[in-house]
Amino acid sequence: MIAWLSPDSLAFPAVDQAPSDAPLAAGGDLSPERLLRAYAAGIFPWYNEPPILWWSPDPRMALAPADLRINRSLAKAMRRHDYTIRFDSAFPVVIRACAAPRARQPGTWINAEMITAYENLFHRGHAHSVEAWRDGVLVGGLYGVALGGAFFGESMFSMASYASKIAFVGLIARLTAAGFTLIDCQVPSEHMASLGARLMPRRVFLHELRRAVGLPIAAGRWTTAVEDAP
Numbered sequence: 001m002i003a004w005l006s007p008d009s010l011a012f013p014a015v016d017q018a019p020s021d022a023p024l025a026a027g028g029d030l031s032p033e034r035l036l037r038a039y040a041a042g043i044f045p046w047y048n049e050p051p052i053l054w055w056s057p058d059p060r061m062a063l064a065p066a067d068l069r070i071n072r073s074l075a076k077a078m079r080r081h082d083y084t085i086r087f088d089s090a091f092p093v094v095i096r097a098c099a100a101p102r103a104r105q106p107g108t109w110i111n112a113e114m115i116t117a118y119e120n121l122f123h124r125g126h127a128h129s130v131e132a133w134r135d136g137v138l139v140g141g142l143y144g145v146a147l148g149g150a151f152f153g154e155s156m157f158s159m160a161s162y163a164s165k166i167a168f169v170g171l172i173a174r175l176t177a178a179g180f181t182l183i184d185c186q187v188p189s190e191h192m193a194s195l196g197a198r199l200m201p202r203r204v205f206l207h208e209l210r211r212a213v214g215l216p217i218a219a220g221r222w223t224t225a226v227e228d229a230p
Contacts, residue, residue: 002026005054010037012054015206018043020058026051030117032124039145039152040213042206044186048109058202061185061192065176069196070169077162078169083132083139085170087222091122094129094141098155110155118154121145125219130171132163140164142171149215151175152184153192168195174222182212 003013005028018024024043028034030052038044038054047053070078095118099110121127126147132140140163142156151171158164175183185192188199200208 010034012038012041012043015042015056015202018056018058018202020202023053024056025054028052028054030113032117032120032126035117035121035145036126036147039147039150039184040209042184042202042209044152044184045114046109046186048111055186056202057187059199060202060205061188061197062200062205062208063183063185063192063195063197064208065172065180065183067196067198068169068172069194071194074162074165074169078166082160083134083163083166085167086131086133086224087170087174088122088128089224090131090138090141091127091129091143092119093138094131094143094157095119095155097138097141097157097159098143100157118143118145125221128222130167130174132158132160132167132170134160134163141167146180146217146219148213149178149180149217150182150184150209150212151180153186165195179215179217180212181215182208184209 002023003025005025010033013025030045043054043056045052046055095115099108101108118127127143127145129143130141131138139160140158142153142164144151144153156164185197
C-alpha cells in the first residue's frame with residue numbers, strides 16, 4: 001500500500017521500499033523544505049491532480065556532465081550561433097512555457113501549485129532556468145533544481161529548432177565549470193538519451209546522488225556571462 005505523508009513531518013519512507021514504477025508516497029505539501037529533502041533522497045513530485053505523488057523510479061535516467069553527446073546536426077546548429085543562452089533571467093516565463101499544453105500532450109503536470117513551489121525555490125537560489133533567446137525573444141529553455149553538485153531537470157520547452165537542446169548544452173557548460181557531477185533526468189526519454197543520458201539502477205543512482213549532493217557548492221542566483229554560451 002502507498003504511504004501517506006504526515007503534514008507535520010518532513011520524513012519520507014525509505015527509498016528502497018519504492019516500487020520500480022509506482023509512487024513511493026502520497027500527500028504532504030510542496031514546501032521548499034520538503035522538496036529539498038525529497039530531492040536529496042532521490043525522490044521527486046509528479047502528479048496531475050491532488051494528492052501529490054512522490055516517485056523514485058528504478059531504473060533512473062541520469063547524465064554525468066562529461067557524458068554529454070552532441071551529434072552532427074546539433075553541432076551544426078550550434079555553429080550558426082542563432083541563440084543567446086541566459087540563466088535565471090526569466091524563470092517565471094520559462095516554467096509557464098514548460099506548463100503550456102503541447103500538440104501530443106494537451107494536459108500538464110506543472111499546475112499552479114507546482115509553479116508557486118518552484119518559484120519559491122528559485123527565490124531561495126535552488127531552482128534555475130536556462131533560456132535560449134533569439135533576436136530578443138525567448139524561444140526555448142528548461143528549468144530544474146540544484147542541490148550541492150546535483151542538478152535535477154524538471155522540464156524543457158522549445159519553440160524553435162534545437163532551442164531546448166542548445167539550452168541544455170549551455171546548462172552542461174555551467175554545471176561543468178561549477179563542479180557538478182550528476183544530472184537527474186528522472187524518467188526515460190528519447191530526447192535525453194540522444195544527449196547522452198542513460199538508465200541507472202536505482203542503487204547506483206542513489207550512490208552517485210549522495211556523492212553529488214555532498215559537494216560544497218553553494219546555492220544562489222546564476223548570472224549570465226559571455227563564456228556561458230555554448
